[in-house]
Amino acid sequence: MNQCQNMTRRSALQVGLLGGLGLTLHDFLKLSAARAESNEKSKAKADAVLFLNLAGGVSHLDTLDRKPDAPADTQGEFKSIQTCLPGHQVCEYLPKYAAAADQFTLIRGISHSAGAHPQGQSWISTGNRPVPALIYPSLGSVVTKEISSKPDLPGYVAIPKTEWNAGYMGDAYAPFKTNTVPRPGQPFQVRGISLPDGLTIEKVNQRQELLTKLDRRFKTETTESQLLEALDKFGSQAYNMITSKRARAAFDVEQESSQLRNMFTPDEFSQSVFLGCRLIEFGVPFVTVTYQGWDTHTENFAGHRRLLPALDNGITAGLEMLKQKGLLERTLIVIMGEFGRTPKINVNAGRDHYPRVNWCLMAGGGVKPAQFIGGTTKAGDAPDDKTNIKPDDIAATIYHTLGIDPLTEYYTNTGRPTMLVPHGRIMGELFA
DSSP: OHEEEEEEOOHHHHHHHHTTTTTOOOHHHHHHHHHHHHHEEEEOOEEEEEEETTTTOOOOOTTTOOOTTSSSHHHHHHOOEOOOTTTOOTTOHHHHHHHHHGGEEEEEEESSOSSSHHHHHHHHSSSSOTTBBBBBOOOOHHHHHHEEEEEEEESSSESSSSOOOOGGOOOOOOEEOOOSSTTSSSOOOOBBTBBTOOOHHHHHHHHHHHHHHHHHHHHSSSSHHHHHHHHHHHHHHHHHTTTHHHHHHHHGGSSOHHHHHTTSSHHHHHHHHHHHHHHHTTTSEEEEOOOOOOOOSSSSHHHHHHHHHHHHHHHHHOOOOOOOOTGGGGGGEEEEOEEEEOOOOOOSOOOOOOOOEEEEEEEEOOOOOOOOOOOTTTSSSSOOOOBBBBBHHHHHHHHHTTTOOOTTTEEOTSSOOOEETTOOOOOOGGGG
């Protein structure tokens, strides 16, 4: 009753709107209580996120969620090895992780209903069940809007690229894609950072002056729009980046010590993580590294045997680099794909899409290490009876870690109010 008495005119209007969307007064009051709790907890624990996206869907059973008591036809070819944490065994191709497992926290039994790659990626990148009527902004786009970054560097960098996008926020908040990765001992040039041959800083400045004059006239004659905002932001960012020695240095991994460089094996994933850590050091608040190839409908074990050594090196070397630079406590590392893979091995020695079970690794950013949160059945075919974790909860927790209220309300480009992650739970147990 007291909650109703405290309802403002704005709240009453919101109830009317939410009613049209199928939500009741009870739902509204529950959201209001969640918002109050979220605001109480919203002190930032981290300044940056390094999200390592295992695109395609890594097999949970063949990596971190081993099931020695599962039926023989689901166990697969790999042997298990003991980690530094009692009772925690992992795949034999993850020896570096096994030695460093006490620096991570493993979340198991994450579940959703999107069995296709685009929808699965959409869900983990936004924290919202995908719907045709609305394209939600990805985590990095929201971070770009909510957290100030250095003027000469993007707020959101994707290495080498990503399908994640800014959704209804518009292209002004889209990721900057490197479209390439560093190669040890070779000059690393990213388009938009390095000056093309024959172009000098003086010429760039002259072109920028002309562009500014044209831009002023164009804006006086044309109605503002998301497109204009995006063009304006991209133009300013491109100019700041291309004229900044600091921006070029941020992408130059060869400036790191040989000791650090040698921690990262020469594969594309490890080198991408290396670059991602350096960008975070220079002030980029959200970096995603996309590691593809996990869609193993055929030859699952050959595929994982090829992919796992780079994963093993990249995640452990990245954690160690951030630790050595004093950045780990203020950087949240998140490692996951869009879903797990079927316990049953198919006729092509592969495993198929399995959104009922997935895992996520976290480290840094105030997360208490050496924890196991959630669980799965003995067969690895479903979350156990005590586990109810959705991608919404992972996203809400990431926002919370950065001091962003997951119930923040934005307006879509059609004027519809919507919250960032209305159904997500902040996983406070991660920080206990």
